[in-house]
Amino acid sequence: xxxxxxxxxxxxxxxxxEVTLRCKPIxxxxxxxxxRQTMMRxxxxxxxxxxxxxxxxxxxPEDRFSAKMPNASFSTLKIQPSxxxxxxxxxCASTETSEAYNEQFFGxxxxxxxx
Amino acid sequence: xxxxxQPDIHITVSEGASLELRCNYSYGATPYLFWxxxxxxxxxxxxxxxxxxDTLVQGIKGFEAEFKRSQSSFNLRxxxxxxxxxxxxxxxGDQTGANNLFFGxxxxxxxxx
Numbered sequence: 001x002x003x004x005x006x007x008x009x010x011x012x013x014x015x016x017x018e019v020t021l022r023c024k025p026i027x028x029x030x031x032x033x034x035x036r037q038t039m040m041r042x043x044x045x046x047x048x049x050x051x052x053x054x055x056x057x058x059x060x061p062e063d064r065f066s067a068k069m070p071n072a073s074f075s076t077l078k079i080q081p082s083x084x085x086x087x088x089x090x091x092c093a094s095t096e097t098s099e100a101y102n103e104q105f106f107g108x109x110x111x112x113x114x115x
Numbered sequence: 116x117x118x119x120x121q122p123d124i125h126i127t128v129s130e131g132a133s134l135e136l137r138c139n140y141s142y143g144a145t146p147y148l149f150w151x152x153x154x155x156x157x158x159x160x161x162x163x164x165x166x167x168x169d170t171l172v173q174g175i176k177g178f179e180a181e182f183k184r185s186q187s188s189f190n191l192r193x194x195x196x197x198x199x200x201x202x203x204x205x206x207x208g209d210q211t212g213a214n215n216l217f218f219g220x221x222x223x224x225x226x227x228x
Contacts, residue, residue, distance in 0.1 A: 004158070031214060043159075043205065043218040056215065091158055095214055101147050101166050102214055106158030
């Protein structure tokens with residue numbers, strides 16, 4: 001299995017532009033998580049999906065952030081418009097089920113720089 | 116509030132020395148507890164996890180962790196560190212039962228020859 005796939009690996013954009021991050025979870029996994037990692041705030045959960053349905057988006061920082069999961073094999077995290085403070089590494093993770101104690105498998109991350 | 120704390124931001128150990136990374140939790144009941152490792156430029160990888168049962172948990176790469184309710188701790192240990200263990204280590208907890216993890220701030224491990 002290729003593991004969780006994220007694209008792009010690096011993104012540099014200018015303030016005000018729309019940014020779309022993509023994630024392909026491990027095949028057969030039913031839960032998907034989006035995290036943001038910064039030096040100041042560490043690793044924060046933004047949103048997670050079970051069976052393609054958003055369950056908890058309380059970690060999404062602002063309305064500029066939105067996430068979708070149109071099918072079991074694809075999810076996007078969109079920032080529109082982007083701001084310099086959105087610069088971070090964004091991770092996607094997936095698990096087999098939503099039950100606790102299941103290992104979350106992380107992708108390699110997308111490093112976003114907003115100028 | 117539910118949380119885990121890692122009091123050590125950065126630890127340096129010599130190769131071959133023993134290691135202990137601290138993690139404290141503040142949950143009302145016994146939470147699910149995890150240790151993850153992040154190598155530079157990589158995503159996180161699970162080392163081990165605890166929910167119930169034996170309080171000494173064995174993980175991958177020779178790591179173990181001990182759950183101590185009296186101290187609200189879940190410290191990670193390794194008897195002999197290898198240079199390849201240099202990475203950032205995250206303790207995480209979940210009391211929701213929905214795999215909603217709260218991560219500590221991480222401890223960066225440096226291994227010197």
